[in-house]
Amino acid sequence: MQPAGPVLELRSITKRFPNVLANDRVDFELMRGEIHALLGENGAGKSTLMNVLYGLYAPDEGEIMIGGKPIRIDSAKAAIEHGIGMVHQHFMLIPVMTVAENIVLATEPTRAGVLLDFDAAARRVEELSRTFSFSIDPQARVQDITVGQQQRVEILKALYRNADILILDEPTAVLTPQEAQELFEILGTLRREGISIIFITHKLNEVLQIADRITVLRRGKKIETLDRAGATEASLARLMVGREVLLRVDKRPSEAAGSLLEVRDLKVLDERGLTAVGGVSFDVRAGEIVGIAGVDGNGQSELIDALTGLRQPAGGTITIGGQRLEGASPRRILDAGVGHIPEDRHVRGLVLDFSLAENLALHEYRKAPDSRFGWLFPRRLLARARRLLKEFDVRGGQPHTRAVALSGGNQQKVVIAREVSRDPRVLVAAQPTRGLDVGAIEFVHRRLVEQRDAGKAVLLLSLEIDEILSLSDRILVLYEGRIVAEHAPDVTEQELGIAMAGGGEQEAA
Amino acid sequence: MITPLLTALLAFIVGGLVVLVTTGKNPLETYKAIFAGTGLNWFFPWVTCSDPCTPATNLQQTLLISAPLMLTGLAVAFAFRCGLFNIGGQGQFIVGSSVAVIVGSSFVDLNRWWHVLLAVVLASLAAAAWGGIAGLLKATVGAHEVITTIMLNWIALWVAVYLFEIGGPLQDPQQAGVPISEPVAESAKLHVFWGDPLFQGLHIGLFVAMAALVAYWVVLNRTTVGYEVRAVGFNPEAARYGGISVRRNYVLAMAISGLFAGLAGAIDILGWQYRLAVPDILVSNIGFIGIAVALLGRNTAIGVFFSAILFGALLNGTSTRNLDPEVFRPELASNLTVIIQGLVVLFVAADVLILYLWQARRKVGLGRRRPPATS
Numbered sequence: 001m002q003p004a005g006p007v008l009e010l011r012s013i014t015k016r017f018p019n020v021l022a023n024d025r026v027d028f029e030l031m032r033g034e035i036h037a038l039l040g041e042n043g044a045g046k047s048t049l050m051n052v053l054y055g056l057y058a059p060d061e062g063e064i065m066i067g068g069k070p071i072r073i074d075s076a077k078a079a080i081e082h083g084i085g086m087v088h089q090h091f092m093l094i095p096v097m098t099v100a101e102n103i104v105l106a107t108e109p110t111r112a113g114v115l116l117d118f119d120a121a122a123r124r125v126e127e128l129s130r131t132f133s134f135s136i137d138p139q140a141r142v143q144d145i146t147v148g149q150q151q152r153v154e155i156l157k158a159l160y161r162n163a164d165i166l167i168l169d170e171p172t173a174v175l176t177p178q179e180a181q182e183l184f185e186i187l188g189t190l191r192r193e194g195i196s197i198i199f200i201t202h203k204l205n206e207v208l209q210i211a212d213r214i215t216v217l218r219r220g221k222k223i224e225t226l227d228r229a230g231a232t233e234a235s236l237a238r239l240m241v242g243r244e245v246l247l248r249v250d251k252r253p254s255e256a257a258g259s260l261l262e263v264r265d266l267k268v269l270d271e272r273g274l275t276a277v278g279g280v281s282f283d284v285r286a287g288e289i290v291g292i293a294g295v296d297g298n299g300q301s302e303l304i305d306a307l308t309g310l311r312q313p314a315g316g317t318i319t320i321g322g323q324r325l326e327g328a329s330p331r332r333i334l335d336a337g338v339g340h341i342p343e344d345r346h347v348r349g350l351v352l353d354f355s356l357a358e359n360l361a362l363h364e365y366r367k368a369p370d371s372r373f374g375w376l377f378p379r380r381l382l383a384r385a386r387r388l389l390k391e392f393d394v395r396g397g398q399p400h401t402r403a404v405a406l407s408g409g410n411q412q413k414v415v416i417a418r419e420v421s422r423d424p425r426v427l428v429a430a431q432p433t434r435g436l437d438v439g440a441i442e443f444v445h446r447r448l449v450e451q452r453d454a455g456k457a458v459l460l461l462s463l464e465i466d467e468i469l470s471l472s473d474r475i476l477v478l479y480e481g482r483i484v485a486e487h488a489p490d491v492t493e494q495e496l497g498i499a500m501a502g503g504g505e506q507e508a509a
Numbered sequence: 510m511i512t513p514l515l516t517a518l519l520a521f522i523v524g525g526l527v528v529l530v531t532t533g534k535n536p537l538e539t540y541k542a543i544f545a546g547t548g549l550n551w552f553f554p555w556v557t558c559s560d561p562c563t564p565a566t567n568l569q570q571t572l573l574i575s576a577p578l579m580l581t582g583l584a585v586a587f588a589f590r591c592g593l594f595n596i597g598g599q600g601q602f603i604v605g606s607s608v609a610v611i612v613g614s615s616f617v618d619l620n621r622w623w624h625v626l627l628a629v630v631l632a633s634l635a636a637a638a639w640g641g642i643a644g645l646l647k648a649t650v651g652a653h654e655v656i657t658t659i660m661l662n663w664i665a666l667w668v669a670v671y672l673f674e675i676g677g678p679l680q681d682p683q684q685a686g687v688p689i690s691e692p693v694a695e696s697a698k699l700h701v702f703w704g705d706p707l708f709q710g711l712h713i714g715l716f717v718a719m720a721a722l723v724a725y726w727v728v729l730n731r732t733t734v735g736y737e738v739r740a741v742g743f744n745p746e747a748a749r750y751g752g753i754s755v756r757r758n759y760v761l762a763m764a765i766s767g768l769f770a771g772l773a774g775a776i777d778i779l780g781w782q783y784r785l786a787v788p789d790i791l792v793s794n795i796g797f798i799g800i801a802v803a804l805l806g807r808n809t810a811i812g813v814f815f816s817a818i819l820f821g822a823l824l825n826g827t828s829t830r831n832l833d834p835e836v837f838r839p840e841l842a843s844n845l846t847v848i849i850q851g852l853v854v855l856f857v858a859a860d861v862l863i864l865y866l867w868q869a870r871r872k873v874g875l876g877r878r879r880p881p882a883t884s
Contacts, residue, residue: 310749331752340750348750353743358736362751371733378731 005068007032007196008053008084008165013062015048022048024220025062030165035187035197037211039204041240041437042407045220046200050167054086055079085158086167091150095143100125102142103157128159132189148179152186159195166190167198172206173435184210202240202437204233216240241439251449254473256288260457261307261426266316266326268302268481276302278481279316284426284457289448291472291489292461295500299481300461301343304430307459308340309333321425334363339424341415343431343461345408349415352404356394357385359403360418392417393443409440416447427451430461445471465493465500513805513812513857517819520852524845532841539837539845547571547822567825569704569711573781574795575821577602579718580773581799582817583725584640584766586808588654590729591762592742597643597658599796600665601767605636605774607669610785611679613693613778624696625779629717632775633768639665640767641760648756654763662796669790681784688787699780714776719814721769726810728765738762770796798824801850804857823849 006029015023023045030036040046051057053064055073063070066082073079079086093102104121125138134152142150151171158166168187172180187197187210201207207214207228214231216223216239223239237245261284268277277299284290294300305311307318309330318326320336328336342348350359361381364370369380385399394413397406403414412432419427429448433441448471452458462468468475469489477485477499485499525536544550548567581598588595609632616624643661646652672679674688681691704710729735740748741758749755773795778785798820805819806812827842837845 308750329752329754330749331754334752342750347744348747351740351744351747351751354740358740361736362740362747365736366733374733376731376733376736 006030009065011063014060016060021220026222030196032196033191033194034212035191035199035210037199037207037214039207039214040217044217046217080161083164085163087154089169091154093142099140099153100138103160148175165196169200204236218242237438245438246442249445249470254288256285259283259285260321262319264317267314268306269314270302276481280483284459286455286457288473289452289458289460289471291468291475292478293468293475293500294478296463298478337425339419339427341419341429341432345411345415350403355400356397357381357399360385360388388417388421409436426457428459513807516856519856520849523852524849543826547826549822571822571825572711572715574824575817576715576718577773577777577795578802578817578821580769581796582802582813584770585799585803586813588762588766589808590742591738593654595766596655597661598770598799600662601636601640601770602774602796603665603669604639605632605771606778606785608632608635609775609778610690613697614691617694619696621696628697629775633771636771637764637768641764644760644763648759670787674787690785693783697779712780714780717776722810722814801854805853
């Protein structure tokens with residue numbers, strides 16, 4: 001710790017957008033060599049604040065001080081000149097160019113003024129990469145390296161431009177858990193080298209693992225800056241959301257009855273014709289949540305697609321409420337009483353250009369009262385939407401609002417409202433809380449448990465071990481298209497992790 | 510709302526520059542002369558009241574062109590709403606006109622209304638089937654509709670040419686030396702309600718087109734068919750997830766598109782041309798202009814209505830007959846129409862760019878005016 005003052009200070013930053021006060025007199029300070037987490041729900045003003053700092057937005061009020069001197073940042077270029085680097089959530093790399101080329105882009109070293117000196121560039125990149133112990137090949141093409149490595153390229157790009165303040169916007173959102181750990185190690189190295197890091201996130205466990213100090217924003221206001229020591233997930237969640245949040249789901253033991261979904265020896269191929277699901281069998285009974293755990297890409301998507309009729313199975317049977325439905329059309333399966341919360345609400349769950357009323361009618365528009373003899377009654381769609389938006393506490397939209405205008409959490413509420421309000425017998429929920437913040441996650445979890453308690457059979461697929469552990473009554477582990485283990489919910493995270501990695505194979509029934 | 514107007518305005522400005530640069534004529538004078546030729550000044554009788562007859566005739570001519578343009582515009586717009594690009598309006602139009610002229614020149618003993626109805630219905634259905642082929646190919650083997658509709662255009666065109674050319678099976682035996690169909694019987698002609706019935710007055714096809722515009726809106730917004738078409742158009746994956754058959758909707762949307770284009774062909778033949786001549790088949794581009802009409806009209810009923818009027822007016826206003834050669838040589842003027850059409854398509858395709866420039870201009874303006882942050 002250096003005795004000197006902060007390297008960066010934001011004083012009373014205010015930024016207004018039409019109808020929204022995105023930042024309301026926010027103060028923020030960053031010390032040399034610290035990792036400072038900026039925590040807040042979606043829409044709390046984290047990104048706005050950082051965009052102000054990076055020169056993408058002009059603040060309406062307030063000032064930015066670097067090394068104790070007020071400065072003006074009116075463009076990203078100015079930010080870079082003041083030693084600020086930003087790694088965006090979506091990388092800004094050119095896939096066909098090499099790592100070194102991407103890093104030196106726009107600041108290429110030249111020979112005789114005009115000729116590019118790529119050797120010098122490569123040398124410099126290698127040097128940087130060694131200093132900070134990044135394992136990365138400067139000559140590799142960006143399209144050939146992993147997402148985690150691409151992120152390191154972005155970080156190197158900032159360091160190459162002599163950044164000593166690094167802003168990372170939700171850097172772990174695109175990473176696997178292992179890649180996230182590697183990133184944290186790199187951040188530790190950077191910290192030792194005196195780089196100051198602002199880490200934007202809404203994931204509490206990451207904050208507790210990596211940050212030195214934490215600043216919490218809520219609805220555009222700074223709530224508090226605190227040290228990591230003494231902070232807990234519960235206390236951070238309370239600061240973030242503004243009320244007590246249940247991080248653990250509160251549920252009674254399940255009272256499972258007869259099975260509603262029976263899958264026997266189901267085989268599914270992927271797009272390339274390779275076996276993605278290689279003969280799985282399981283039951284989901286009324287009144288229980290069965291969680292399917294697994295690392296991404298072990299056949300989850302194909303399994304869901306086959307269960308919901310979106311992909312033809314290559315073999316096996318699917319029985320829903322006594323009806324054999326393998327290979328049936330999506331509509332027949334919907335009509336048999338299957339609700340489906342899809343894993344990607346933008347690709348499948350919503351027609352983003354449709355109004356909320358139209359989206360909520362996506363399964364029911366052909367039936368009375370929505371329509372009769374092919375004639376649609378928009379007023380009835382609107383009436384239903386008004387009821388559901390209220391019941392499911394969807395904020396930021398009216399029935400006629402287009403779905404694209406809603407935040408992620410509220411979009412997911414719309415999807416859940418539609419699926420649950422149809423009163424399905426079987427509910428297939430695929431990554432139902434992806435990209436949501438704690439408040440919304442709590443809501444989704446409560447709804448899923450409610451469905452279970454109402455006697456529905458709930459099949460939950462999730463990549464988050466926490467979610468599987470806290471919601472499921474039984475846990476199946478999917479590995480390379482097979483169910484390799486079945487566990488009770490009191491299994492430890494380690495044990496589950498080993499099974500997910502293919503270790504300790506024990507064929508389940 | 511603002512973008513289509515901007516697009517049209519921009520197209521006219523650039524067109525005007527072309528006039529200025531290539532001929533040295535005053536673009537405003539040229540546009541004024543074209544405007545007079547469109548007959549749209551009929552709506553402003555206090556401006557040109559010298560001879561009320563001429564604007565009326567000109568306006569009838571404009572609307573005679575606009576009516577089928579509304580329909581071919583709808584043919585493109587409907588497919589667009591289902592996420593399909595129907596380049597086949599021209600072929601569907603040719604199928605419609607061919608069937609209309611065949612039915613219209615046969616069954617001469619039929620009662621008038623039945624004869625018209627029969628010709629219109631058969632022409633539309635034939636064109637619907639023609640459009641449906643492209644939809645079917647897309648739904649079954651995944652052939653891209655842009656490719657298949659272009660190929661179907663050529664098939665329709667050369668089959669029609671074969672039928673009506675000299676010595677062709679359906680060529681008019683009364684005029685052995687002319688590549689033309691038999692004339693439509695009196696009983697199959699559409700009623701002319703404004704102007705001289707013998708000299709190209711305005712027929713009730715205009716109302717058919719306007720009814721089609723209303724039907725277009727109703728089908729899209731008030732029926733489950735329209736709901737499905739729009740869902741597939743916006744997001745086929747979500748539509749499938751919602752239980753909608755994407756393939757069925759591709760076929761249906763292309764067939765309905767073909768229906769509109771076939772209707773255009775029918776009213777054009779039964780209300781105005783009364784015959785189908787091979788040279789006309791070869792040079793007709795009503796179906797293609799429908800693409801520009803739909804693009805400029807943003808695939809909405811009201812937009813298609815106004816942009817069809819605009820393009821009809823342009824075509825008529827720059828025709829050799831209407832444009833004063835003193836002001837601008839008509840053979841150049843019709844090229845001007847084509848230039849403006851092309852510019853419209855270009856600018857609509859680039860409307861994202863136009864919007865961006867529009868917003869960037871404002872952003873820059875605001876940025877300059879904002880005072881620097883004070884401490």
